[in-house]
Amino acid sequence: MTVLLDAPTTKDTQVAGLLRLATAGSVDDGKSTLVGRLLFDTKSVLADQYEAVERTSRNRGLEQADLALLTDGLRSEREQGITIDVAYRYFATPRRRFILADTPGHVQYTRNMVTGASTAELAVILVDARKGLAEQTRRHTAVSALLRVPRVLLAVNKMDLVDFDKDRFGEIEADFAAYATALGIEHHAALPVSALRGDNVVEPSADLAWFEGPTLLEYLENVPVETERRPAGRFPVQYVIRHQSADYRGYAGTIASGHLEVGDPIVVLPSGQRSTIAAIDLLGRSVERATAGQAATVLLADELDVSRGDLIAPAEAAPSAVQDVVATVCHLSEKPLNVGDRVLLKHTTRTVKAIVKEISAKLDISDPLAAAGRAAADEFDWDEAAPAAHSLSANDIGRVVLRTASPILLEPYAADRETGSFLLIDPASGDTLTAGMSGDPLGVFS
Known part of the structure; x- marks a missing residue:
C-alpha cells in the first residue's frame, strides 16, 4: 500500500489560504503538459486560450490539443518544445488559491529554477516513469533542499507508458525517498500520474487503482502551509506614511515572518530605539494582530526616527546586526562574480554597499551525494564536490564571504528564508547579479 507522507485526503475539511508551488523536471518528462492538464481540468483556462492552443496544435498536425502550450508562452519555447523562462500561473479551486511557478528543466537554466522555487512552499518534481531519477531530477531536488523548500513531491509521469506498473513506481519512489532523506528534506512524497491522459491529476484513474x-x-x-515560520515577528519598513492633519505617522511594509500584535514591546533596528505597538492597520481597518505575508501599517506609541530599511522586531527576540557575511549563493548573471567586486547588497528593504572578499568554493549541484560516492549526507566529503574557486559564472552555486559598508540584520537562512536571503546588485547597471542565502543551508560547505 502506498501512502503519502504528509497530505490528508479527506474532502470535507475546508482548507483556506494560498499555496505557492514550483514545478521542475528534466527535459521531455512532461512538466508543461502536467501543468497544462492541471489548469485545464480545474477549468482555469479561458475559452479563447484553449481555442488558440487547439488551433496551434492542428497546424502542427496533432490530433488533440497540446496542453503544454498553455504554459510555454515564449515563441522559442513553443518552437523547441522546452521551458526557458519561469512562467507563473494563477488558479483556484473552492478549497485553495494557488500561485504556480513553472520552471525550466535545462542545466543552463538552473538560475531560473532557483528564482521560481525561492518563494515556494512546495516543489513538484517530475520524472519519466521509463527513465526514473535522472541527473536533472537530482539537481532539482538538491536545489529544493538548498532553498529550504518545506515540502517536495515527486510526480512519476507517463505511467501509461509502463502499463501502470506498481512495482516500477515503487522502485522510483524508493530511490527518491533515499535521496531526499540524504539531502535533509523532511517532508517528501511521491505519486503516479499520466499528464497526457489526465490519470490521477485531478480525477482518480481506474488504471492506478x-x-x-x-x-x-x-x-x-x-x-499544510506554514504561514508563520517562526514565532518572532520581523517587519522591514518599506515606506513612512504621514498625515499631518490627522497627526498620523505609520510605517508600512510586509511582515516577513512571525506576527506582530498591538501592545507588543518592540525595538527598531539598527538604531536600537524601543517603543510599543500602538495600532496596526490592515486593508484600511484596525486589527489587533498581523501575520507573515500581510501588508500592514504599524503605528508606535512613541515618536521615533524610523525610515525605509529599518526593521521592527520584538524587543526580547531581536536579530543581531552583522557586517561580515558568509553565504551560499547562486549566480544569476552572465557577468561573472569575482573576488574584489564591489556590489550592492539588498536585504529585505535595506540596500548597502558591499565587497566580495572571498569565493571559497563552488558546488557541483548535478548530484552532490553521488559526486563523492556516499549514500548519506553525514558521510559526504564536500571537499570533492565543492572545490575552491575564484569566480562564479551563470548558474554556479558557491560559498562567498562579503563585507558590508554598514551593518545589516541578516539571519541564518536555515532559520528564516525571508530574513536570511539577499540579492547582490551591479551598482553601475542596477542588474541583479546573485541570489544569496546566509550561512550553509544544506550543510554543503561545513
Whole structure:
C-alpha cells in the first residue's frame, strides 16, 4: 500500500489560504503538459486560450490539443518544445488559491529554477516513469533542499507508458525517498500520474487503482502551509506614511515572518530605539494582530526616527546586526562574480554597499551525494564536490564571504528564508547579479 507522507485526503475539511508551488523536471518528462492538464481540468483556462492552443496544435498536425502550450508562452519555447523562462500561473479551486511557478528543466537554466522555487512552499518534481531519477531530477531536488523548500513531491509521469506498473513506481519512489532523506528534506512524497491522459491529476484513474493516495490536486488542496515560520515577528519598513492633519505617522511594509500584535514591546533596528505597538492597520481597518505575508501599517506609541530599511522586531527576540557575511549563493548573471567586486547588497528593504572578499568554493549541484560516492549526507566529503574557486559564472552555486559598508540584520537562512536571503546588485547597471542565502543551508560547505 502506498501512502503519502504528509497530505490528508479527506474532502470535507475546508482548507483556506494560498499555496505557492514550483514545478521542475528534466527535459521531455512532461512538466508543461502536467501543468497544462492541471489548469485545464480545474477549468482555469479561458475559452479563447484553449481555442488558440487547439488551433496551434492542428497546424502542427496533432490530433488533440497540446496542453503544454498553455504554459510555454515564449515563441522559442513553443518552437523547441522546452521551458526557458519561469512562467507563473494563477488558479483556484473552492478549497485553495494557488500561485504556480513553472520552471525550466535545462542545466543552463538552473538560475531560473532557483528564482521560481525561492518563494515556494512546495516543489513538484517530475520524472519519466521509463527513465526514473535522472541527473536533472537530482539537481532539482538538491536545489529544493538548498532553498529550504518545506515540502517536495515527486510526480512519476507517463505511467501509461509502463502499463501502470506498481512495482516500477515503487522502485522510483524508493530511490527518491533515499535521496531526499540524504539531502535533509523532511517532508517528501511521491505519486503516479499520466499528464497526457489526465490519470490521477485531478480525477482518480481506474488504471492506478492500486495507488491508495490522493490525486495531485487533492494533495495540493490539502498539503499544510506554514504561514508563520517562526514565532518572532520581523517587519522591514518599506515606506513612512504621514498625515499631518490627522497627526498620523505609520510605517508600512510586509511582515516577513512571525506576527506582530498591538501592545507588543518592540525595538527598531539598527538604531536600537524601543517603543510599543500602538495600532496596526490592515486593508484600511484596525486589527489587533498581523501575520507573515500581510501588508500592514504599524503605528508606535512613541515618536521615533524610523525610515525605509529599518526593521521592527520584538524587543526580547531581536536579530543581531552583522557586517561580515558568509553565504551560499547562486549566480544569476552572465557577468561573472569575482573576488574584489564591489556590489550592492539588498536585504529585505535595506540596500548597502558591499565587497566580495572571498569565493571559497563552488558546488557541483548535478548530484552532490553521488559526486563523492556516499549514500548519506553525514558521510559526504564536500571537499570533492565543492572545490575552491575564484569566480562564479551563470548558474554556479558557491560559498562567498562579503563585507558590508554598514551593518545589516541578516539571519541564518536555515532559520528564516525571508530574513536570511539577499540579492547582490551591479551598482553601475542596477542588474541583479546573485541570489544569496546566509550561512550553509544544506550543510554543503561545513
